[in-house]
Amino acid sequence: MTTEDLRRMANRIRRRDLQAVFEAGAGHIGGEMSVTDILTALYFRILNVDPANPLDPERDRFVLSKGHTACALYVTLAEKGFIPKEEVATFLKPHSRLNGHPNRTKVPGVETNTGPLGHGLPVAVGMAISAKLSGAAWRTFVVTGDGEMQEGSNWEALSSAAQYKLDNLTLIIDHNRLQQGARLADTNNLAPFAPKLEAFGWAVREIDGHDMDQIVAALSPDSVTPGKPNAIVAHTNKGHGISFMSDNVAWHHKVPNAEQYKQAMAELEEAVQ
Amino acid sequence: MNAVTKEPKLYDCRDAFTATLEAMAAENGDIVAVCNDSVGSSKLAGFRDRFPERLINVGIAEQTLVGVGAGLANGGKLPFVCGAACFLTGRALEQIKADVAYSDTNVKLVGISSGMAYGELGPTHHSTEDFAWVRAIPNVAVVAPCDNVETAAAVAFAAEYTGPIFLRLSRVGVPQLLPDDHRFELGKAVTLRDGTDVTIIANGVLTHRAMLAADKLAAAGIEARVLNMATVRPIDEDAIVKAAEETGAIVTCEEHTIFGGLGSAVAEVVVETRPALMKRLGVPGIFPPTGSANFLLDEFGMSPDGIAAAASDLIERKA
Structure with a gap:
């Protein structure tokens, strides 16, 4: 997919996500809008995954550690063909496979059940060690939120990853500067991330997490620094693409009313023109 | 019947654990041991010497210990995740719940020196809540073998069994109670x-x-x-x-x-x-x-x- 096609796909995923959250009356729309471009680049350009064989041992692994943005992942998996597109309409409905947080035993394409923060990176480290032990070429990618990096388990895992020289592991921090209740800077300010990650032995790139060319370039195998785990600090906006949500802490898990939904959809539709 | 001799030989069940693990690892290249700086207390020195690459030591980091175990299982390995039972369960309980049990990963949790085995080191090092904690989580078998024979049999069973299991092992000496050829059956007294x-x-x-x-x-x-x-x-x-x-x-x-x-x-x-x-x-x-x-x-x-x-x-x- 060209980056232009990727941009179109990301817009389509944002619209479907917005609709699903509106119809379900729940979701984490702010963080979904911030991570969508990254998910799109991964699934439609980078990841070697096959919806027809979701457990192929040689597949790349992707872990959405910020599991509360599951709806964006479900829409992406549906667009990729892992689940039927019409199933997205069941998001959060009783007995739906599409729970508020992703479940690997129910949803093909999901690798590990996330939700409690600070779980994805340690699991991804185990995946990457496994590939190294097997001499396998598959790569492991994990997306965390920036607020999520406050969980101490991440720093255990960052250190272990460097110790094991996991250059087959890429961490993407969705750095949207907002956490549930307030700005990162006003809560427990880990920013700037790059010097901390470098001090832990990681190779770090900083990108505009909404610039598809930059995302694709940073995720490509050519960008991997050998002998070190690779981190991408993706500077993003919570609620990206929707003016009244963008960079607004109120939209962590707020649900748009009918009027807001109409306006948000109109803005996204206009953006695709 | 069942007269107990005056000075029965006492076994440290960790020895039965590692002997069985090493024997299985020699046959099955997917078996890995994961530990938290606990090579000595988990008696993994022999495993490390025989299979150095397959001993993953994450350092003193129990959340990562269990998370890494789940990731290794995702990659097709058969991880035995070893640590002092008190820290393995107490510190990493949410990883046991989310990464292992709920994610249904084929992880073998081995809690070493369980119960009050650490004795004088005190309640911080006692693991006297782990049955309750782990038993409350769906999809994890919980097993506490009684002697060297049952330990070896349970470890062999864990490798064959598909799914999460918590083996709770002691270091306090116990005599052999079961016959040499005892086969472990999950859920059978x-x-x-x-x-x-x-x-x-x-x-x-x-x-x-x-x-x-x-x-x-x-x-x-x-x-x-x-x-x-x-x-x-x-x-x-x-x-x-x-x-x-x-x-x-x-x-x-x-x-x-x-x-x-x-x-x-x-x-x-x-x-x-x-x-x-x-x-x-x-x-x-x-x-x-x-x-x-x-x-x-x-x-x-x-x-x-x-x-x-x-x-x-x-x-x-x-x-």
């Missing part, structure tokens, strides 16, 4: 001694003490049934119902708080099926004072005499 007056249900290091108690009771003309109930989840309901029906009195013994462990699991079955008198022996809901594991077990009424007294008391109340 082993009747070590039959009787109709009272049933003593135990596991881990307490099974040995339960057998000594039964000898003492026999000397007083009381025939006690002794069930070694290594599996706490799934619990052997049939054996419990049968014990309640046929003996009418059950004493449980465990190296664990009496809240939520083996005794509770047995009581849950008893009250819902065949109500019978019970006494739950264990740590009585306090932080234990300073003392060795064996001292503390005696202190909490689980010496052979203490167990026998609890059994006699129940029999009196039955009448």
Whole structure:
């Protein structure tokens, strides 16, 4: 997919996500809008995954550690063909496979059940060690939120990853500067991330997490620094693409009313023109 | 019958664990051991020397210990995740829940030096809540072997079994109680001694003490049934119902708080099926004072005499 096609796909995923959250009356729309471009680049350009064989041992692994943005992942998996597109309409409905947080035993394409923060990176480290032990070429990618990096388990895992020289592991921090209740800077300010990650032995790139060319370039195998785990600090906006949500802490898990939904959809539709 | 010799040889069950693990790893290249700087306490030095690349040491980092285990399983490995039981379960309980149990990863959790094995190091190092914690999580088998033979058999079983399992191993010496060719069956109690007056249900290091108690009771003309109930989840309901029906009195013994462990699991079955008198022996809901594991077990009424007294008391109340 060209980056232009990727941009179109990301817009389509944002619209479907917005609709699903509106119809379900729940979701984490702010963080979904911030991570969508990254998910799109991964699934439609980078990841070697096959919806027809979701457990192929040689597949790349992707872990959405910020599991509360599951709806964006479900829409992406549906667009990729892992689940039927019409199933997205069941998001959060009783007995739906599409729970508020992703479940690997129910949803093909999901690798590990996330939700409690600070779980994805340690699991991804185990995946990457496994590939190294097997001499396998598959790569492991994990997306965390920036607020999520406050969980101490991440720093255990960052250190272990460097110790094991996991250059087959890429961490993407969705750095949207907002956490549930307030700005990162006003809560427990880990920013700037790059010097901390470098001090832990990681190779770090900083990108505009909404610039598809930059995302694709940073995720490509050519960008991997050998002998070190690779981190991408993706500077993003919570609620990206929707003016009244963008960079607004109120939209962590707020649900748009009918009027807001109409306006948000109109803005996204206009953006695709 | 079942006369106990004066000086039985005592086994550290960690040796049976690592001997079995190394033997299996020699045959199965997917087996890996994961530890938290616990090569010595988990007795993994031999494994490390034989399979250096397959010993993953994440450092003193239990959340990552368990998370990495789940990731290794995702990549097709068969991880035995080893750490002191108190830290493995207490520090990483949410990883056990989300990454292992809920994600249904094929991870083998090995809690070393469980119960009060760390004795004088005190309650921070005791693992006397782990049955309750892990038993409350769906999709994890919980097993506390009673001797060297059952440890080896349970470790071999864990490798064959697909799914999460928590093996709770001690370091306190115990004599061999089961025959060399014993095969482990998940969720099946082993009747070590039959009787109709009272049933003593135990596991881990307490099974040995339960057998000594039964000898003492026999000397007083009381025939006690002794069930070694290594599996706490799934619990052997049939054996419990049968014990309640046929003996009418059950004493449980465990190296664990009496809240939520083996005794509770047995009581849950008893009250819902065949109500019978019970006494739950264990740590009585306090932080234990300073003392060795064996001292503390005696202190909490689980010496052979203490167990026998609890059994006699129940029999009196039955009448």
